[in-house]
Amino acid sequence: VSVVNRIAAGEVIQRPVSAVKELIENSLDARSTAINVAVKDGGLKLIQVSDDGHGIRYEDLPILCERHTTSKLSTFEDLQTVKSMGFRGEALASMTYVAHVTVTTITEGQLHGYRVSYRDGVMEHEPKACAAVKGTQIMVENLFYNMVARRKTLQNSADDYSKIVDLLSRFAIHHIGLSFSCRKHGAARADVHTIATSSRLDAIKSVYGVSVAHNLLKVEARDDDPSSSIFEMNGFISNASYSAKKTTMVLFINDRLVECTALKRAMEVVYAATLPKASKPFIYMAITLPPEHVDVNIHPTKREVSLLSQEVIIGNIQSVVESKLRNSNE
């Protein structure tokens, strides 16, 4: 097996939470309505993601974990605009180079499902018929078993688990029409558990608690002047009564969970200037932009984005947030 493949895979999957994110995005792509995650040993021993999505066809199983072969790369347009979340066709492949991956899946109208394990991009055996409920379950076991140095840097399983809980929390307050859960494998109690709702505030309350949900202001911004940047923003931001030790910024751009450090800093600046006593805010924002205005490629893990006409957009959001905070504080 090529060491190069393993090293490349280790770049895509940097820690357990990166694998969980890729698996959840695949479940979302598959139009799931319920996504359940179970984790052992911070994800190093086991990550299990179960969904009720459309499943994977039998004939797709042999190539499922090959790099760059999957459906999402099939059209040039997809590559340019990144409409769905998966677009590089290498997340599952990468996992098979640094872990043991087992897929159990059933597609609509089938009497039984299939289970198959993968290593280093290929199936370890023919898919075996098995009982299955609707959707797909993916188990990633012994993550980084073949990367001794990486395992050494990931000794704190509580820390990795809390990153996974944090990730699930973020997905759950954005995709409020779906149900999510996240638990330690075998635990009766889930650490994140949401049911489908139509109320964003209810979702935030159930995930982040009353103290957050009761101190939020609704914000909206849009700019449809075709000569500038076409965008829309909806969100909830904390008010003067909320205080925390650090900023929580949950940001979705075109339904993708991302980080935008420039926007986060800009928000902290507005809070520091407007509500100095509550300067570590909680912020949830969902932004919609033409896909070609979002550059997701500046970081290998696709988290940090940069935006076309970023300064205009951030300036616009800053002024909306600032006036909201001033009005609420009068």
Ligand code: ADP
């Ligand atoms: P990408 O998402 O970029 O296409 P992945 O390696 O993440 O690449 O997934 C490969 C393919 O496997 C997906 O395109 C999809 O067709 C299929 N797939 C993966 N996970 C699921 C799932 N949970 N349900 C249905 N199909 C899935």
Ligand code: MG
């Ligand atoms: Mg994917």
